[in-house]
Amino acid sequence: KSSQRSPSESQSKQTRTCTKVHMQGVAVGRAVDLTRFDCYDDLLKKLEQMFDIKGELCGSSGKWQVVYTDDEDDVMMVGDDPWHEFCSIVRKIFIYTSEEVKRLSPKNKLVVEDGKCSNVDADVPAASEEQSSAVGPSS
Template identity: 60%
Template sequence: MPVASHIDQNPRTSKGHKQVASKTVTQGMQAKQGYETCIRRRVKVHMQGIAVDRAVDLTALKGYDDLRIELEKMFGMKGELYCGGPWSIVFIDDEGDMMLVGDDPWVEFCKLVRKIYIYSTEKVKKMSSSCKHPSSYVEC
């Protein structure tokens, strides 16, 4: 006789066992959901001049270098996303602020990021100079 059937047939242990099992499953699901809300799996990426957004899976990346390489592949760019290059990577955080990528530790960035943008470095400089809080933009 399978163990589960034996437990279900025992009226004294059946209810208690089911409650413990249910509680364990619920805690596991809550932990998983909490993890998923901390680190977004797929984040939309918009590049200036391209009409269609793409998405990147942050959990598949190990850090900013991997992100830069992935974005370069995604948009057919080779070596154009380096610091001081023609393009800059910025992101919108959970409070709606726009920031340059690389300022926060990777794990913190993964928690904060809502959307990633690739803009010309000139456009980012113009946005930074017209921003009320220019300190929210980091120059390389």
């Protein structure tokens, strides 16, 4: 058998349509078909609807921030890249509280400035889907 991929296999690798989305504190992830959206605003509105957080991603509340991992597990803020470039490189999307993004930043070498993150040298994704924001007794 040949180890080379057919053109259609290579093409499907480049443009994946369904992307997993995980929200902090929500046990079950969801998936979005990025081909159904034309811009970040459309995506954010859909995420608000899916996770029942209307106005908390697009609004000025600043409660939640959306980050994503790419093929190299680099963690970046949604909106930092042109839309079509984002669609071709995104692997997973994560919705975290602003506090969680700031808390995770030093560990993952993300630089947070004015609500924006830029990846300096992240070796690890921002968090795994197993992490939770559950609050309980510390002892």
